[in-house]
Amino acid sequence: xxxxxxxxxxxxxxxxxxxxxxxxxxxxxxxxxxxxxxxxxxxxxxxxxxxxxxxxxxxxxxxxxxxxxxxxxxxxxxxxxxxxxxxxxxxxxxxxxxxxxxxxxxxxxxxxxxxxxxxxxxxxxxxxxxxxxxxxxxxxxxxxxxxxxxxxxxxxxxxxxxxxxxxxxxxxxxxxxxxxxxxxxxxxxxxxxxxxxxxxxxxxxxxxxxxxxxxxxxxxxxxxxxxxxxxxxxxxxxxxxxxxxxxxxxxxxxxxxxxxxxxxxxxxxxxxxxxxxxxxxxxxxxxxxxxxxxxxxxxxxxxxxxxxxxxxxxxxxxxxxxxxxxxxxxxxxxxxxxxxxxxxxxxxxxxxxxxxxxxxxxxxx
Numbered sequence: 001x002x003x004x005x006x007x008x009x010x011x012x013x014x015x016x017x018x019x020x021x022x023x024x025x026x027x028x029x030x031x032x033x034x035x036x037x038x039x040x041x042x043x044x045x046x047x048x049x050x051x052x053x054x055x056x057x058x059x060x061x062x063x064x065x066x067x068x069x070x071x072x073x074x075x076x077x078x079x080x081x082x083x084x085x086x087x088x089x090x091x092x093x094x095x096x097x098x099x100x101x102x103x104x105x106x107x108x109x110x111x112x113x114x115x116x117x118x119x120x121x122x123x124x125x126x127x128x129x130x131x132x133x134x135x136x137x138x139x140x141x142x143x144x145x146x147x148x149x150x151x152x153x154x155x156x157x158x159x160x161x162x163x164x165x166x167x168x169x170x171x172x173x174x175x176x177x178x179x180x181x182x183x184x185x186x187x188x189x190x191x192x193x194x195x196x197x198x199x200x201x202x203x204x205x206x207x208x209x210x211x212x213x214x215x216x217x218x219x220x221x222x223x224x225x226x227x228x229x230x231x232x233x234x235x236x237x238x239x240x241x242x243x244x245x246x247x248x249x250x251x252x253x254x255x256x257x258x259x260x261x262x263x264x265x266x267x268x269x270x271x272x273x274x275x276x277x278x279x280x281x282x283x284x285x286x287x288x289x290x291x292x293x294x295x296x297x298x299x300x301x302x303x304x305x306x307x308x309x310x311x312x313x314x315x316x317x318x319x320x321x322x323x324x325x326x327x328x329x330x331x332x333x334x335x336x337x338x339x340x341x342x343x344x345x346x347x348x349x350x351x352x353x354x355x356x357x358x359x360x361x362x363x364x365x
Contacts, residue, residue: 069319110285279344293355
């Protein structure tokens with residue numbers, strides 16, 4: 001038990017050290033990048049550093065598997081050079097028994113990352129997106145879902161318009177049972193329109209069976225008009241703009257993803273991106289364990305055997321290969337070319353089995 005705690009503490013210390021190194025590098029690079037966009041804004045370097053501090057956690061979370069594999073490589077190389085691996089084996093511990101401590105530590109880290117760090121990073125990422133949008137004077141189009149259906153906001157020179165629909169097509173270019181509520185430049189209600197269907201055309205929504213209320217009049221209902229023909233409501237929205245306004249799945253906390261996915265599907269949208277992200281988060285602990293096993297397969301050997309640098313290179317390249325394979329599978333899963341479960345779970349499962357096979361070959365082969 002004492003040995004297990006010692007190995008776990010060494011691995012955790014190495015991981016925290018590696019996280020600190022990468023955080024310092026990323027925040028320096030991101031701050032410099034933010035300075036280019038905030039040079040003409042009030043705040044200057046402080047504002048850029050604030051934006052970088054909100055943005056870097058997401059980048060750090062995305063490369064967590066790479067940080068884990070580098071930490072594991074550093075741990076095993078250090079233990080080999082200090083002959084601690086020889087002492088452990090001389091004490092009667094096999095290599096697989098020795099790996100229980102770093103594997104269990106990695107499992108706990110993965111569970112903590114998904115359950116606690118994911119919601120925290122989703123909050124910081126959302127705050128970063130909102131701040132960047134406000135600084136760039138963008139964000140005229142905003143979309144979100146709740147139990148009442150799809151909500152959107154569009155902006156024009158005449159003011160803002162809130163759009164609410166019970167359901168829509170997958171690309172949100174057709175809305176059903178839709179309401180438009182337009183506000184003037186001062187934020188006062190100016191017009192309300194209800195229609196059975198709204199189709200996004202070139203620069204306008206085409207409304208079918210629309211009823212219009214002029215809210216600037218004393219009695220809007222008495223002056224309401226029924227538009228029997230296609231009624232055009234000006235809009236600067238595009239299908240790509242609507243899709244992008246939904247936000248990235250990483251901005252939604254892990255515990256809120258199932259409800260959000262259900263809302264997407266009820267509104268008629270494809271939830272492949274969010275389902276893929278949810279399954280990838282569930283598979284994250286297994287992926288981190290696979291990284292540790294891959295590192296052990298190449299570097300858990302005595303330094304006197306030589307070629308340490310070569311095997312470290314193989315371990316690093318294998319870790320990067322697994323990482324990029326996981327990202328490639330993510331793209332295929334989001335596009336619907338392969339099932340979501342297969343795309344999310346096959347890379348970590350395959351990497352774990354291959355690494356276990358390599359370890360068994362080295363230990364008992």
